[in-house]
Amino acid sequence: MALVVKKFGGTSVGSIDRIKKVADHVARARAAGDDIVVVVSAMAGETNRLFGLAGELCEAPDARETDVLVASGEQVSSALLAIRLGAIGCPAVSLLAHQLPVHTDAHHGRARIKGIECRRVFDALRSQRVVIIAGYQGVDEHGDVTTLGRGASDLTAVAMAAALKASACEIYTDVDGVYTADPNICPRARKLKRVSYDEMLEMAGLGAKVLQLRSVELARRYNVPLVVRSSFDDELEGTWVGQEDRSMENVLVSGVALDQNQSKLTIAGVEDRPGLAARIFGPIAEAGIVVDMIIQNASADGRTDVTFTVGRSDLSRALELVRALTSEVGARGVRHEEQVAKVSVVGIGMRSHAGVAAKMFRVLADERVNIEMIATSEIKVSIVVNAKYGELAMRALHDAFLSDDQNNAGPETL
Amino acid sequence: MALVVKKFGGTSVGSIDRIKKVADHVARARAAGDDIVVVVSAMAGETNRLFGLAGELCEAPDARETDVLVASGEQVSSALLAIRLGAIGCPAVSLLAHQLPVHTDAHHGRARIKGIECRRVFDALRSQRVVIIAGYQGVDEHGDVTTLGRGASDLTAVAMAAALKASACEIYTDVDGVYTADPNICPRARKLKRVSYDEMLEMAGLGAKVLQLRSVELARRYNVPLVVRSSFDDELEGTWVGQEDRSMENVLVSGVALDQNQSKLTIAGVEDRPGLAARIFGPIAEAGIVVDMIIQNASADGRTDVTFTVGRSDLSRALELVRALTSEVGARGVRHEEQVAKVSVVGIGMRSHAGVAAKMFRVLADERVNIEMIATSEIKVSIVVNAKYGELAMRALHDAFLSDDQNNAGPETL
Numbered sequence: 146m147a148l149v150v151k152k153f154g155g156t157s158v159g160s161i162d163r164i165k166k167v168a169d170h171v172a173r174a175r176a177a178g179d180d181i182v183v184v185v186s187a188m189a190g191e192t193n194r195l196f197g198l199a200g201e202l203c204e205a206p207d208a209r210e211t212d213v214l215v216a217s218g219e220q221v222s223s224a225l226l227a228i229r230l231g232a233i234g235c236p237a238v239s240l241l242a243h244q245l246p247v248h249t250d251a252h253h254g255r256a257r258i259k260g261i262e263c264r265r266v267f268d269a270l271r272s273q274r275v276v277i278i279a280g281y282q283g284v285d286e287h288g289d290v291t292t293l294g295r296g297a298s299d300l301t302a303v304a305m306a307a308a309l310k311a312s313a314c315e316i317y318t319d320v321d322g323v324y325t326a327d328p329n330i331c332p333r334a335r336k337l338k339r340v341s342y343d344e345m346l347e348m349a350g351l352g353a354k355v356l357q358l359r360s361v362e363l364a365r366r367y368n369v370p371l372v373v374r375s376s377f378d379d380e381l382e383g384t385w386v387g388q389e390d391r392s393m394e395n396v397l398v399s400g401v402a403l404d405q406n407q408s409k410l411t412i413a414g415v416e417d418r419p420g421l422a423a424r425i426f427g428p429i430a431e432a433g434i435v436v437d438m439i440i441q442n443a444s445a446d447g448r449t450d451v452t453f454t455v456g457r458s459d460l461s462r463a464l465e466l467v468r469a470l471t472s473e474v475g476a477r478g479v480r481h482e483e484q485v486a487k488v489s490v491v492g493i494g495m496r497s498h499a500g501v502a503a504k505m506f507r508v509l510a511d512e513r514v515n516i517e518m519i520a521t522s523e524i525k526v527s528i529v530v531n532a533k534y535g536e537l538a539m540r541a542l543h544d545a546f547l548s549d550d551q552n553n554a555g556p557e558t559l
Numbered sequence: 560m561a562l563v564v565k566k567f568g569g570t571s572v573g574s575i576d577r578i579k580k581v582a583d584h585v586a587r588a589r590a591a592g593d594d595i596v597v598v599v600s601a602m603a604g605e606t607n608r609l610f611g612l613a614g615e616l617c618e619a620p621d622a623r624e625t626d627v628l629v630a631s632g633e634q635v636s637s638a639l640l641a642i643r644l645g646a647i648g649c650p651a652v653s654l655l656a657h658q659l660p661v662h663t664d665a666h667h668g669r670a671r672i673k674g675i676e677c678r679r680v681f682d683a684l685r686s687q688r689v690v691i692i693a694g695y696q697g698v699d700e701h702g703d704v705t706t707l708g709r710g711a712s713d714l715t716a717v718a719m720a721a722a723l724k725a726s727a728c729e730i731y732t733d734v735d736g737v738y739t740a741d742p743n744i745c746p747r748a749r750k751l752k753r754v755s756y757d758e759m760l761e762m763a764g765l766g767a768k769v770l771q772l773r774s775v776e777l778a779r780r781y782n783v784p785l786v787v788r789s790s791f792d793d794e795l796e797g798t799w800v801g802q803e804d805r806s807m808e809n810v811l812v813s814g815v816a817l818d819q820n821q822s823k824l825t826i827a828g829v830e831d832r833p834g835l836a837a838r839i840f841g842p843i844a845e846a847g848i849v850v851d852m853i854i855q856n857a858s859a860d861g862r863t864d865v866t867f868t869v870g871r872s873d874l875s876r877a878l879e880l881v882r883a884l885t886s887e888v889g890a891r892g893v894r895h896e897e898q899v900a901k902v903s904v905v906g907i908g909m910r911s912h913a914g915v916a917a918k919m920f921r922v923l924a925d926e927r928v929n930i931e932m933i934a935t936s937e938i939k940v941s942i943v944v945n946a947k948y949g950e951l952a953m954r955a956l957h958d959a960f961l962s963d964d965q966n967n968a969g970p971e972t973l
Contacts, residue, residue, distance in 0.1 A: 203646030214638035217631040224628035232617030
């Protein structure tokens with residue numbers, strides 16, 4: 146008999162009908178003999194509705210009170226699921242964050258979990274009940290309601306699985322697994338059977354929105370095996386996310402990700418002296434703008450171009466900050482490109498195989514796509530291209546690395 | 560500087576616009592120097608919506624989980640009001656039942672308050688904050704969410720006022736006070752300036768829905784002065800509900816109430832022997848049916864008719880139970896009248912003045928209204944009439960006892 150944590154997102158509990166289906170699934174799993182702990186998100190749309198109400202009251206709603214407000218969404222869905230399970234003869238009990246408790250720090254809206262007390266969960270499991278945990282929420286040391294950030298019900302699920310030493314944490318979602326690329330863009334995208342935490346982290350960080358980044362980090366730290374599965378079809382096998390194993394190493398590349406919401410800024414001809422980067426990026430970080438890729442080209446005349454990318458919604462603020470700096474850093478001007486796309490190739494296999502970057506450049510050259518920026522990490526190569534070539538580049542790279550006859554390739558094919 | 564508890568019902572916080580108006584009112588009261596504790600209901604319609612969701616999942620939703628579900632309504636409205644108060648420069652903090660805590664027994668859906676811890680309230684008041692309490696909810700000894708019954712935010716408010724030793728508990732509602740009768744039926748109904756707890760209890764019990772019965776009982780027990788006021792117009796004076804004082808004794812009758820949702824049953828010709836009433840009313844009580852008036856006429860031949868009234872929605876169940884008993888109690892038959900009306904005249908003044916009943920009968924005889932049942936208590940006389948005469952009887956009694964020139968009458972006018 147295994148202890149399994151199952152997490153159902155907002156779409157999976159988005160209607161009375163969907164809640165009934167989730168209850169049927171959970172009851173079947175319970176009947177099969179497993180101990181089941183379920184973590185639920187708010188019903189689809191509910192969290193946005195609640196944030197919307199707060200937004201109608203003022204521009205910057207108090208963070209503590211906003212947490213009290215939006216935590217009600219998961220309270221509703223967890224009670225509804227427990228009600229339905231009871232009605233179909235599968236005793237269940239909902240537990241809110243303060244009832245465990247899920248201890249967090251006091252950073253409202255983005256609290257971090259400090260610990261979870263599991264006594265009530267184990268008591269309920271011993272009395273043959275399914276336990277339903279309201280995701281996304283915690284309590285600080287004063288007993289005040291906190292929330293963990295948007296999409297953080299995944300995090301609650303992984304943290305529960307770690308605290309309970311569950312045998313797996315199953316994430317049920319509206320896709321049926323992790324794909325080698327977005328199937329809407331790459332018709333030849335395939336579902337992965339297994340993927341490593343590190344690869345998943347790179348892909349999540351690149352905008353593949355199947356799993357929340359922090360949950361994958363937490364799963365890796367506590368070695369919680371994750372399964373991403375369809376909440377609409379129990380028959381479909383999902384994708385396992387876990388530690389690397391030998392079979393994975395034979396796979397050169399696991400996925401190709403595309404981020405089309407990037408903008409590029411270039412500060413041209415700045416004086417190349419120590420402290421320059423801090424001068425430029427200090428104010429940008431203080432403004433809460435996330436900078437993704439940064440490139441600095443050393444030059445012969447003591448001047449250099451600094452190029453970096455930001456999310457498109459931050460472009461105008463970033464431009465304003467950078468323009469205010471131009472004279473201070475002795476720059477000749479600021480250029481920007483509003484719409485660029487970042488395409489990334491991810492795979493732990495590239496650790497031991499040189500040449501992934503070289504093959505990428507060749508593939509894109511064949512397609513006549515100009516590469517504007519390049520950044521590499523141990524298991525990832527990212528390139529920035531003009532936004533209009535983003536999808537083309539992704540498809541070309543996907544098919545070059547990931548069509549069935551191309552992967553499992555040794556270095557000789559490079 | 561006084562400590563005042565203000566309770567706002569569902570209509571008063573039923574929209575973003577209404578919440579803004581409540582916040583303005585509270586901020587003005589705070590600026591005038593009082594310490595303010597606010598108790599809120601869920602936004603109008605929200606509790607019904609949540610019960611409706613549970614009802615879509617099964618016929619008899621689990622009581623513990625239903626409480627978790629519906630308690631979210633007050634959580635939302637209390638956070639929204641706190642957000643708005645903060646936004647207009649009046650620092651506020653919401654507190655949920657488990658954060659005080661409001662201790663209750665474990666009878667989900669109809670829990671009774673056992674005690675309230677006030678430390679967090681006093682701490683917040685000391686730090687110059689308005690405190691917003693989510694009404695209607697509590698926690699049992701295991702920390703499980705409980706609710707106090709429909710309309711019980713009034714009860715939360717009175718209990719808070721008693722625990723905090725507040726100088727008053729102001730109930731803001733969509734009417735502007737307690738009237739001598741329902742103004743929709745009696746055009747000459749007047750708003751009362753003052754009314755005693757006992758009179759209010761009789762009127763609340765008779766279906767005058769301004770205040771919840773249990774809250775008036777609690778207010779009387781702890782001598783909490785209540786004020787019923789309009790949440791739409793700060794200028795309007797409301798009605799004070801408090802202990803009797805001498806000025807009240809000069810008023811013979813304070814109000815006339817009408818309940819049109821009654822049905823009448825008669826068990827005819829039962830054998831008149833000890834234990835009969837228990838045999839009849841035991842099963843009815845067990846079925847949770849509330850019996851209001853009971854009349855038994857002793858008869859010469861050792862047989863008697865037992866007549867009683869129940870709420871109309873309980874009629875068919877009551878009939879079924881009573882018919883099953885007919886042979887056992889040796890009855891000759893069961894008659895019923897689906898639609899009867901109960902009209903009651905209430906006033907502490909009638910304690911010391913005989914003849915209220917006599918005057919009632921004369922007034923109704925003048926109107927050719929047949930009286931089917933009569934019941935009297937110390938400060939109330941109720942009569943049952945055919946439903947079609949209910950409103951006529953109420954108007955006639957109101958105008959006979961309560962038109963301006965009739966009240967303040969000594970016994971000589973009877």
